Amino acid sequence: MDNLLEVSNLNTEFKSDYGSKQALHNISFKIKEGEVLALVGESGSGKTVTSLSIMGLLPNNASIKEGEIKLFNTNKDEIDILTLSDEKHNEIRGNDISMVFQEPMTCLNPTMTVGEQILEVIIRHKKISKINAKKEMIGLLELVEIPDPIQRSNEYPHQLSGGMRQRIMIAIALACNPKLIIADEPTSALDVTIQAQLLELLKKLKNSIVTKTSILFITHDLGIVKELADRVIVMYQGKIVEEGNVLDVFERPKHSYTNNLIQSLPEFKIEKRNKENIQNITKSDNEKLILSIKNIYKEFPVDKGIFKKSTETVKAVQNVSFDVKENKILGLVGESGSGKSTLGKTIIKLIEPTSGQINFKNQDISGFNKKKMQNIRQKMQMIFQDPFASLNPRKNILDTLMEPILVHNLMKKNEAKEYISQIINDVGLPSESLNRFPHEFSGGQRQRIGIARALVLKPEFIIADEPVSALDVSIQAQVLNLLETLKETYNLTMIFISHDLSVIEYFCDEVAVMYLGHIVEMAPVNKLFTNPKHSYTKALLSAVPKVKTKKTNKILIKGDIPSPINPPSGCVFRTRCPNPGIECTGGDIKMGLVEVEPNHWVDKCCVKLD
């Protein structure tokens, strides 16, 4: 295979008021025609800077100090991209090299229809009439498998789901048959089921494109690399630390950083743990219930303006019941929009349940008013998802941690100081951090502060809402380890909300799978992961790209999660079910769990199917 792109000795630096910082150190690599090259690394490793250097889209405060990027033409002419004028570079962008970005929500112009946005690039580079361009545009929409392409092309980005928007981005990138597509974390912001759909699409395109298009795939997800890429480059702090064929790198990593990266994957940690101690499972089973919820419903009225009475409701949580045993961790998993976070907030009564019972330590707290909840709140705490947004930027850490103690009158101010510095040590931060402000910490450190904030009240029960989703893999592993230690030292019971199945598998004792407000399956972790019964669980499990397992046939589920305002009648999953039965469609079917094996609960609908 011939080389398509050669990057040699690339050095890019960022200038700021505090001086300049080098983001890339002597980056050199080649992309061959028709290959998929993955660029892997954590945030800040320089993956995106590399791609933006190739595109010539670096922000104003960044500059390329040294290096060469050569693009080889069909006639084997070489073009040195870095010496091109902006106008000449514009000829290449979108035409020879195109890009798919990470955030489908913000990457499309909100005031132009998606059709116009695809047309624009075709007309710009192919110089053909609008009518012909329109035909090509519809063809592209069909290629990226958008249903009703003609109608969809007249819609605006906000009318489409995240997965659809990313398909539009891919259509834009494919529009001019580019030689190279740079895909910068194209699936990271999407649900695992939608990610699986897109990866399948990319694989199809990769095999069907005759024109030998190469893909530079930037990701932090090693599972995707394994699934999609031919070769992989591992970056760390602006340097390339390892390069090679995907199989070689995963099986025999040469650099210690690559090895650590692989070892910190939950799937490897699970394997390691299973090898190390099997007695973990046979631990004394404490059957004391700390929380038991029964038939919880939460519905939000849809705002219809001043003059109309709201008749529709968002059915966020539907008839959910489960128990949590003391010192256990229950995982709640599902796509975004499945109602996991709402359920979490309802249990802790940050929002009132519409109906149902919440028994916390043998007290039904569902009817408790604010005053009565005050005492309960001390025992129930929440860790939030976004460590950046959930800390008050104007308060130093000491004040942030002090406030709940004073509100609950736990101890006097001077006693509290000592106690707080002990807690901050427990979460792995030095006592000096107490005088600092949130912006002075990294994401992982901030989440440690978030955990400390939940712990200062000495709670017995914690709801952790996606506590590690915003963090890099290695930081994720550290925070999970911390939570595990804290669970033992503070004797905690937890509900752990996550969309990441491997994290759930590693961390939890039991799992409940949620879909459109319903729990469709619930079982101890090892049972659910080895023997899933519900079609949705099976699809979720197969959608996760894994490094270890051999490529198997994926169970793909179609489309997006339906609106919770008008959920499908009968079984809510039937519209996306890979093998729906006739009995699932009946309007009189009531969803509900049945126990198929001891402690393994599955929704009725899927039990009939088996």
Added chain:
Amino acid sequence: MNFFLKKLLIVVPTLYIAWTVVFVTLNIIPGDPVNLMLGGRPASDEVRENVRKNLGLDKPVIERYGSFLINATKGDLGKSYLTRQPVTKMIKENMWPTIELSIGGLIFGVFFGVLFGVFAGTKPNSIRDTISMIIALCGISLPSFWIGMMLIYIFGTTLGWVPIVGDGFVSLILPSISVGLFFAGGMARLTRSSLVDVLNQDYIRTARSKGISKYNIILKHSLRNAMIPPVTLLGIQFGLLITGAVITEEVFARPGLGQLLLQAILAKDIPLVQALVVYMTAVYIFLNLIVDFTYGIIDPRIRLERKNQ
């Protein structure tokens, strides 16, 4: 359109409240209108009683309030105490010069405001940005009487390019610049900051990755997205203009609503003041509707949200 029907329905109570407030305030303010009408001349009780009857002031307050509201909805806002002419006629006569001036100022302000805003915003923190913004700041902060006088002195008297007084389009140029500079300054600053914000958005990076030229990125992808804050300002400032620019009218010796209001207040001509306030509230509400409508044109998200309501 449902959305605008609702908006129109809110207009009625808003006008009602505004008119009531006007009526109540003007009736609370001490001073007998009859005395004001007589202008301090001595008069017998009989004459006073007659005048009172003529003005309809002998009736109880509630009745006057009722007939004021009823007449107002019919478009009859009474007669001026001073000129004995219907106030609506007086407003009509003075409305056109004001509208002319406002539109002149609007065109000047929008053109130069957007121009300077785009010029500055496309290259933030550069020299051209700094200079543009200094000029904009001057436009906002220099008092309009001074600008008016300087314009007359330079272009009217010294250079003799344009007439200072008179009718027609040419005589509108200097007053338009005089009111438009303030307008332009605000527009420039807001357009700049909004544009800087938009140019940092992800979809602009996407457009660049498609090889779209700089010119088209600003024209097709940025400006429309950046226009919501400037349009809001436009509505407010145009409202200020169309209710009369007293100082500019004074400096250029133009007739207009500003002048009329000033005279009415000084002479305590209650029906005229009342009518002018009624007119101004109506104009503001109308302009707000237009601004709301424009939001929908600019941003399809707002348009669709309204449709769904």
